[in-house]
Amino acid sequence: MTRDIGLKVNEPKRECTDKHCPFHGELAIRGKLFDGKVTGSKARQTITLQKDAPIYFNKFKRYARGKSSIHAHVPGCIDVESGDKVLTAECRPISKSVCYVVVEVRS
């Protein structure tokens, strides 16, 4: 059975037994959303994401290219590859650097 996570996202088609899955496990999501591009998927259940975050300099009235990156957990029912655009939601810390979980892969 798939739980309602409170976000308007496409639910994953298959079920998993991952306890850190917001749809089939016990992980509750709250807080921020992070929309980004997958830059690393070598770890087994963790990916790195990056998004552009321009920094504004008041003195020059211009933007500098900035970027922001996070680690996110991939539940067992979602397949993610490097280069995909994904939506992640904040959750409780799963490990030292992971406190986001993938909720949707955007095509």
Ligand SMILES: [Zn+2]
């Ligand atoms: Zn799942």
